[in-house]
Amino acid sequence: AQTVTQSQPEMSVQEAETVTLSCTYDTSENNYYLFWYKQPPSRQMILVIRQEAYKQQNATENRFSVNFQKAAKSFSLKISDSQLGDTAMYFCAFMKHDEYSGGGADGLTFGKGTHLIIQP
């Protein structure tokens, strides 16, 4: 079984600053996927960014980027030029890659989340 740990229960930064959210995971799998999800007060779960473990290049999506360190089992999220609308819970999640079923068969394992507050 795998575990996902987010060590920062809450973070607060000023608008326009850069913030980094930490995530570490533990797994014996070699091929897997990592995700960051955002949950604003509306409760909707929104996919922010996705990383394939077999790709060394770090994923980026506009202001969001990750620092993926496979050997260290670390997957941090960097938000540049933070905006008020970035205020939300952020969850790191793991999904294994199942070669026999064509790509994964056991859903997502989540961390407990980081509450990010962007101050005006």
Add this chain to the structure above:
Amino acid sequence: NAGVTQTPKFQVLKTGQSMTLQCAQDMNHEYMSWYRQDPGMGLRLIHYSVGAGITDQGEVPNGYNVSRSTTEDFPLRLLSAAPSQTSVYFCASSYSFLGVRYGYTFGSGTRLTVV
């Protein structure tokens, strides 16, 4: 394109009652899963399915049943509700392409209270 639709959005049950949380997706995704979210616990996997007719247990399956008779629908059944099942429930779907998995798309959730 509705995505993942969950009904109802809110529900209050009495202890011992049974009910079914509905989940439907219109994206032809083969993978579906159910999660519960409790304060301070993140989301935990209840059951998942890798295609019609195939389901399996996740981290917290006790007290819940699922079935997947069609690609579109993945209902979650509470057999005899208990106060410990008070939670927010999310359904999600995902797909693969050329052997590569993509992220799950989530429904808007069902807030369930068992009294």
